[in-house]
Structure formats: structure tokens, C-alpha cells
Amino acid sequence: MRITQGTFSFLPELTDEEISLQIDYALRQGWACSVEYTDDPHPRNTYWEMWGMPMFDLHDAAGVLQEVKACRAARPQHYIKINAFDSVRGFETMRLSFIVNRPDDEPGFRLTRQDGVGRVQRYGLSGYAGDRPSGERYVSGR
């Protein structure tokens, strides 16, 4: 099951040229880009691992793309995303975030049901890959 999180996630995978055009757009808006990765793509997992510091004062996409490539080389079977942060007062938040790398095999999520007091049903999601320890979650598909 293909995970759809962030901008462009219903589109086909972006090529590197398309990614750099998007980064260029973010830089033109004055947003600072950063690269993050995870192997726990649960929708409620807001905090992915940072790949280096957020990059401020860039003018060109080449610098960000360089970090994306380095991250892909180090974590080929992880989810990697680019965040663009707007520091303008009033926003001070992510304005754009999109996935630029995903594992070859995405098993998806299972709906879990829990009986509560008085037969109340509580629902949750858990990733099939999430049962394995961190770092081994998406390697089996290779």
C-alpha cells in the first residue's frame, strides 16, 4: 500500500529535476529546506529523524538536492521527505513537505480494534513493518 503523506503524494514519483524545481520554488518564497527520514511512517509520527541541520540562506536547489542524494545513499529503504519552513511571523511553520524517497516494498497498515468498557470499540492503525525493530523494517523486500 502506497503511503500518501504530504504534498504530491498522489502523483507519480517526482524525478530529481522535478524535485529541484519544487525546492527552487520554496527557496524563492524564502522558505528554508530541511531533509528528514524515518522507517516508521505512521500518520501520527510527526517527528522524523533530521538529516543534518535545516539549510538556511540557500539560493539554489543544488545544495538541498545534494543532501537528499546523500541521505538516499545512506538510507535507501527509508522514507525521506523535504520540508520547507516559513519563518515569517504568523506562519512560523512548514509550508511544504513532500516525500522524495520510499522503500521498494510498502506493506501498509492494519486496522486494530480494541474492546473498551461497555463493548466500546477503539480503533487504531499499526504498520505491518512497524513490528520489527527500527532499522530492519523495510529491508526484507530486497
Add this chain to the structure above:
Amino acid sequence: MNCAQVPNVDLAALYRDSGIGDVLAELDRDLVGLVPVKTRIREVAAHLLVERARASLGLAGGAPTLHMCFSGNPGTGKTTVALRMAEVLHRLGYIRRNHLVSVTRDDLVGQYIGHTAPKTREVLKRAMGGVLFIDEAYYLYRPENERDYGQEAIEILLQTMENQRDDLVVILAGYAARMEVFFESNPGFRSRIAHHITFPDYDDAELLDIAERMLATMHYRFDADSRRAFADYLALRTRQPNFANARSVRNALDRSRLRQANRLFATAMRGGAAIDAAALTLIAAADIRGSRVFAEPLAASDEAPVSSHATRAVPAPPG
């Protein structure tokens, strides 16, 4: 698309469309002298144009390496040209962005182990797509300290210069003699830089031309007398030690402006008439001949001609 026809390219049309002529003409107009520099820029422009023509016929030759080294005496315009270079290369279509990141050793080299690499990488990332200008590049390498972190910065720099030639143009600048030492101890650097451009010293006529241009931008002017006085000044000053070409000219002009202000003020205090724009913009011969350069070779006791004002800051040389 003229794939079916005999493929040919109209270089002249390409030249017209690219606007390179304007760039070169502007350079000629704005910079005095510097013939070798202009020649090299013209060569680079022609090369880029031909490369574009070849690419349109499918004769890819790979992007040329444009890393440069500017060496020359103080005040010969290295920094000025580097600042223009980003614009020139951008208009020639070689770099994607018209921006220049100017750094010195402090911006690249860290203060403790593990600090240098991220710092250098960050600077390189900031410069991507444009020009990275490293002023006084020889400070990167400190031969007297073998544990100096500069070496690490140099290695990262070299690696990026080699691998990301499309993304970045690196320009090193520094005084000729010290750059020579720098390259001798870093042979990798010399070979990775395709263009070594030497900035010649200006001759007296060029310096006078520079002086007039500087004055024009500051809304001052010479008259015939003061132009002659400044030519005399240059003739004396160029023979003195520590002459720094255009920078010395700028300093001399700044001091002349001080003397001019002092003269106008003294005249007004003595109850002179109200002054007009012409008087305010004129650097008089006396303002220039007030310089110590004229006083020193004589070694005479008399003060410089103009400075009759009682509160003169610089005391006359004893003797």
C-alpha cells in the same frame, strides 16, 4: 528544429541573441585597463557561445571548467572584477543564478575538530548555482601548523570543485607572490583551476582615469590645475613603498576631500561669500598639493601650502 536539413548554426545570431556583446561592452566601459582580464573574459564568452552552438548540433563537449584564480598586487581590482564575474557568467548562461558568496578563511575553517567540514559544506551549499569567491585564499593553508584545519577545508573544496562543476564556480583571489606559495603546497588546487588571471599594475594614465571616475561617482570633479596636480601626485606616490594602486588613489581622494572641506570651511569662517554647487564639487589643486607626499621628498620645514588652518591635525615633519 532543423534536424532534416543540413545542420548548421549561425554563430553571429547566437551572439546577438545572447546579449554577450552588451556584457563585454559594459565591462570595457566600467573597468579601466586590465587588458589581460578582459581578454580572458572575452575568450571565456566566446568559448561558452561555441559550446552552446556545438551542443545544439549534438556535439556535447561537457561544460568547461571555469574555476579561476585572480592574482595581482593590492588594489588592482581583483575583488571588483570577481563581483562582476557572477553577473557576467550568469548572463553568459553558465551559472544559474546571479549571486556571489564572498568568504574568507574565517567562514570556511572551524575552531575545533569536526567543526570545519560542516562549516565548509554549508558555505558551499549557500554558493551553489552561483560563484564562491574566496578572498585572500592563501590564508586557508598555514604551513607552519601541520594540524591546521585549513587543510580539511581545502580537501572538501577540491572535491566539490571537481564533482559539482555544473553547480559552482570558485574564484580564488590573493596577492601574486603568496598565491604562488599556496599553489606550490597544494598542487591539486593549481591543476583544478583552469584560469589563472594575473592583474597587472595600472600605469599613471590609467590611475588618473580611475581617479576621475571615482570622483564622478562621488559627485566631485577636477579642473585642469588639479588634474595636473594629481598627475604630479601619482608620479611621486607610485615611487613610494606600499603603493596599492586604485586603493591608494581612493585614499588620496578621500584625504583631498577632507582638505577641500577644511578649505571651504575656513573660507566661510573668514566671512567668505556663500558657496555654490560648483565650489562644493571642485577638488582644487591646493587640496591635492596639500598632501604629505609633496612635502616629504623636499624634507623642508615648511608646511604643505594649504594648511594654514590653526587646528591642523597632522603636525609638520620635524626638520
